[in-house]
Amino acid sequence: MIKRIKKHWRRFIIILSCLIILGLLWIWLTRRTIYSPHELTYGLTFSPLVLKDMNLDWQEAYIKMLDELKVKHLRLVAYWPMIEEKEGTYDFSELDWQIKQASQRNVDIILAVGARLPRWPECHYPQWYTQQDKQTQQKKLLDYIQATINRYDANPAIVAWQIENEPFLIGFGKCSRLNVRLLDQEIALARQNTKKPIVVTDSGELGIWIPAARRADIFGTSIYRHIYSQPLKHYMTYPLSPNFFRIKTKLTELVSNAKIIVIEMQAEPWGPQPYFTLSEEEKNKTMNMDKLKKMLEYGRQGGFDTFYLWGVEWWYWEKEINGNNEYWEFMKNLFSQSL
Numbered sequence: 001m002i003k004r005i006k007k008h009w010r011r012f013i014i015i016l017s018c019l020i021i022l023g024l025l026w027i028w029l030t031r032r033t034i035y036s037p038h039e040l041t042y043g044l045t046f047s048p049l050v051l052k053d054m055n056l057d058w059q060e061a062y063i064k065m066l067d068e069l070k071v072k073h074l075r076l077v078a079y080w081p082m083i084e085e086k087e088g089t090y091d092f093s094e095l096d097w098q099i100k101q102a103s104q105r106n107v108d109i110i111l112a113v114g115a116r117l118p119r120w121p122e123c124h125y126p127q128w129y130t131q132q133d134k135q136t137q138q139k140k141l142l143d144y145i146q147a148t149i150n151r152y153d154a155n156p157a158i159v160a161w162q163i164e165n166e167p168f169l170i171g172f173g174k175c176s177r178l179n180v181r182l183l184d185q186e187i188a189l190a191r192q193n194t195k196k197p198i199v200v201t202d203s204g205e206l207g208i209w210i211p212a213a214r215r216a217d218i219f220g221t222s223i224y225r226h227i228y229s230q231p232l233k234h235y236m237t238y239p240l241s242p243n244f245f246r247i248k249t250k251l252t253e254l255v256s257n258a259k260i261i262v263i264e265m266q267a268e269p270w271g272p273q274p275y276f277t278l279s280e281e282e283k284n285k286t287m288n289m290d291k292l293k294k295m296l297e298y299g300r301q302g303g304f305d306t307f308y309l310w311g312v313e314w315w316y317w318e319k320e321i322n323g324n325n326e327y328w329e330f331m332k333n334l335f336s337q338s339l
Helices: 002-030 048-053 058-069 093-104 127-131 134-152 180-193 242-253 280-284 289-301 312-320 326-337
Strands: 041-045 073-077 108-113 158-163 198-202 218-223 226-229 234-237 259-266 306-310
Touching: 048 058, 048 312, 058 093, 058 312, 058 326, 073 093, 093 108, 108 134, 134 158, 134 180, 158 180, 180 198, 198 259, 218 242, 218 289, 242 259, 242 289, 259 289, 289 326, 312 326
Parallel strands: 041 073, 041 306, 073 108, 108 158, 158 198, 198 218, 218 259, 259 306
Antiparallel strands: 226 234
16 A cells, blocks of 8 residues: 555656656746837838839839838848849849948848849749759859849948848749758858858748758748648638747757847738739738737747838838828838837
């Protein structure tokens, strides 16, 4: 009888000890500083491609973004097809203009270079690229990256260089298979030509993070909540709490010293077709003002302090075409409070 009681007590103590250890581990994994709204930094990504698809004047939109929203942190994109439309001839005029306008307003810039860059179809190649053999393709890519860094690195407005966009995200976009060796060559080339931080990014919900973060000085994650799934053919919300991001951050910090930021936070609708062709009902399924405010709070609860919002082209469309300026005015206020 006494032996049986001792055996039960030993089992109880073992189970209790395991529960305590698991509880302490959970507390450690999810413990992050939750910054107050006034301690947060907000920027945004700008892409002329979307505005061109909308048949809107992208330069006019860009100036209004700078002068009305007064954003102070931008991620701009050095699209290869725009820079080297004709093989061997670089035309930086559009990017020169964007950087000049931002510089005049004391806006700092993360400049993204590579073949895989923000906005659909994710990978952006010049038309002549497909006619080259693989070795030549890789050389041409590296040449364009070096030419871009050499052109802008001395500009104090450029505070960091992003190499590719979510390179480890498989199965999204019209992209060829990831060549890790080539990615490492791109990063090494950038480091040879700049002393500024290197940004590498990965998907927040689908990425592992560690391969990207270990290559970066600044690691950028995306955060999306409400999407349309092409494979499933329906709308969905990721069933993830902010703790999901706290845990991923904690685990990533064990193997990387990179600063972790949100480089892409959803602030526009996501549907089965371009959002400016969606009905109001369809747009509301993935983004409206209520969802936007909850997105911002979700990111804050995730323990992040820096966010680059994704959707300025949509806010502009809503204001200019639909006469709905609630997003524009909301962002104007948000950026005025941003660090």
